[in-house]
Amino acid sequence: MARTVAVFSLGGAPGVTTFAMALASVWPGKAGAVLLEADAAGGDIAAWRRLPTSPGLVDLAAAARHEQTPGAQALALLAHAQTLPGGLPVCVAPATAERAGGAVRLLSQHPRVLAARTGPAAVMDLGRLVPRSPTAQLAVAADTAVLLVHDDLAQLRRVKEAAAALAAGFGELGLVVRDGRDSDTEIAQAVELPVWGRVPTDAKGAAFVRGERAGRRPGRWPLLNAAAALARRLADGGATASAVAGPPAAVVPPAAPPAPTATGRA
Amino acid sequence: MTDRRDRSTASQAQVRLLGTGPRRWRWLGFGAALMAVGGLIAATAVGRLDDRQGVLVATGDLPAGHVVAAEDLKVADIGGADGLSVIPDDRLEETVGQILNVPVSEGSVLPNTALGPKAAYPGAGEAVVGAALAPGRFPASVRPGAQVSVVISSDSGTDTGGAQDGSGGQAFGARLQSFEEAEDGGVALVELVVDAGDAAQVASAAAAERISVVQVRARGGD
Numbered sequence: 158m159a160r161t162v163a164v165f166s167l168g169g170a171p172g173v174t175t176f177a178m179a180l181a182s183v184w185p186g187k188a189g190a191v192l193l194e195a196d197a198a199g200g201d202i203a204a205w206r207r208l209p210t211s212p213g214l215v216d217l218a219a220a221a222r223h224e225q226t227p228g229a230q231a232l233a234l235l236a237h238a239q240t241l242p243g244g245l246p247v248c249v250a251p252a253t254a255e256r257a258g259g260a261v262r263l264l265s266q267h268p269r270v271l272a273a274r275t276g277p278a279a280v281m282d283l284g285r286l287v288p289r290s291p292t293a294q295l296a297v298a299a300d301t302a303v304l305l306v307h308d309d310l311a312q313l314r315r316v317k318e319a320a321a322a323l324a325a326g327f328g329e330l331g332l333v334v335r336d337g338r339d340s341d342t343e344i345a346q347a348v349e350l351p352v353w354g355r356v357p358t359d360a361k362g363a364a365f366v367r368g369e370r371a372g373r374r375p376g377r378w379p380l381l382n383a384a385a386a387l388a389r390r391l392a393d394g395g396a397t398a399s400a401v402a403g404p405p406a407a408v409v410p411p412a413a414p415p416a417p418t419a420t421g422r423a
Numbered sequence: 424m425t426d427r428r429d430r431s432t433a434s435q436a437q438v439r440l441l442g443t444g445p446r447r448w449r450w451l452g453f454g455a456a457l458m459a460v461g462g463l464i465a466a467t468a469v470g471r472l473d474d475r476q477g478v479l480v481a482t483g484d485l486p487a488g489h490v491v492a493a494e495d496l497k498v499a500d501i502g503g504a505d506g507l508s509v510i511p512d513d514r515l516e517e518t519v520g521q522i523l524n525v526p527v528s529e530g531s532v533l534p535n536t537a538l539g540p541k542a543a544y545p546g547a548g549e550a551v552v553g554a555a556l557a558p559g560r561f562p563a564s565v566r567p568g569a570q571v572s573v574v575i576s577s578d579s580g581t582d583t584g585g586a587q588d589g590s591g592g593q594a595f596g597a598r599l600q601s602f603e604e605a606e607d608g609g610v611a612l613v614e615l616v617v618d619a620g621d622a623a624q625v626a627s628a629a630a631a632e633r634i635s636v637v638q639v640r641a642r643g644g645d
């Protein structure tokens with residue numbers, strides 16, 4: 158069962174912030190999830206939702222140095238979050254890379270505040286992942302990682318080249334593919350990572366997440382719907398078992414975790 | 424969009440987000456103005472992000488029809504609240520004692536459309552009927568604000584059936600105004616807003632424990 162989920166891209170702005178926010182907002186269970194915007198390049202949510210940037214990531218990073226007891230650590234993330242209309246707690250990043258980058262670096266040195274075993278799950282928007290960066294260190298606090306990628310050649314190629322190193326760094330890693338016509342199986346085999354889901358372009362859903370559009374039943378819109386499907390899978394711990402798997406174990410690089418056994422579509 | 428009925432994925436996800444209240448369409452207008460006028464106004468908008476204002480936030484889940492008490496409210500500082508549907512903290516005192524028109528969930532900002540004088544609740548031509556519903560006579564997932572159908576069965580002993588309003592049953596459209604599950608036995612205390620013309624019939628059936636509540640245009644399918 159996933160408790161801390163990292164969502165990131167390798168560039169190309171496939172909609173990481175949007176998908177992470179959607180994922181957190183539909184997380185199953187009474188406690189739901191809290192969204193942590195930990196993008197070292199600077200955040201968007203505060204501007205989208207017209208929130209101040211404090212309380213937020215900077216305060217969390219500062220507090221993380223001091224919280225020693227597991228109880229205080231478990232509460233820290235929620236304590237530095239703001240609640241959006243509708244009830245989603247978000248811990249927002251400052252807009253500039255200067256401030257956000259510093260906070261991510263600090264937080265990456267004290268990641269235990271992200272590993273609470275009780276209360277809401279945590280969904281982290283890590284933005285674009287750069288190897289050996291503080292963001293990559295922070296990502297290690299996650300027990301599950303979701304790599305969002307556009308179904309285009311340049312991005313998939315980048316994913317393929319990074320796949321082995323990424324898979325070694327994360328407990329559980331899967332792709333969510335934005336748009337595209339290739340099948341899950343084709344993509345999984347090409348990049349050697351499992352495909353956990355697809356997210357379509359959904360202008361209405363994205364505007365809703367940015368707070369620019371109301372919806373009576375946003376859960377029916379493709380973006381939220383895709384997020385809900387993944388949230389349920391991750392929360393149930395069945396992500397790998399029910400996803401379209403990568404290639405058979407023989408061709409997985411040695412660094413990769415054991416290949417999932419089931420290959421059937423969900 | 425295409426098939427509204429059986430997308431369990433879509434229909435059952437609870438989304439802990441609100442896009443915007445109707446008032447926030449102003450921001451869209453504002454956005455359009457930004458595009459038209461360009462940099463000058465954009466600069467103003469960026470500046471606004473740091474203007475903080477205290478606004479009222481609910482400390483717990485507040486059902487529609489609830490009379491707001493001081494302990495139901497806290498103040499949160501948010502930036503750029505001008506023109507948004509919020510209640511500024513300087514209206515805290517006058518807010519206490521007013522009635523909520525809409526349910527507001529814990530931690531949410533109170534929209535300034537949420538408060539109304541008593542007369543606005545129920546609306547013209549509507550009436551509020553209270554009922555105690557036994558388990559099985561309401562969907563467990565039903566929430567305040569849901570459009571429901573109140574089904575009156577011919578006698579209290581029979582099954583609580585489905586949404587059919589055919590033989591022996593009669594159905595009335597209603598809105599679930601409040602919903603409270605009693606501690607013991609799973610009985611739910613509900614307030615139903617019905618057409619004033621149906622109120623007498625629904626109320627007497629409710630008193631005889633002959634009503635079931637069925638969610639229509641459901642979020643939860645079956």
Ligand SMILES: Nc1ncnc2c1ncn2[C@@H]1O[C@H](COP(=O)(O)OP(=O)(O)OP(=O)(O)O)[C@@H](O)[C@H]1O
Nearest residue numbers: 170171172173174175176284357358359360363380
């Ligand atoms: N599934 C989607 N359908 C339509 N529009 C989307 C979708 N996802 C994101 N968008 C829009 O694309 C833009 C960029 O999205 P977002 O900020 O989520 O991307 P990102 O990957 O986090 O980018 P960055 O790397 O800049 O942080 C936003 O305007 C967003 O509303």
Ligand SMILES: [Mg+2]
Nearest residue numbers: 173174196284
């Ligand atoms: Mg982003």
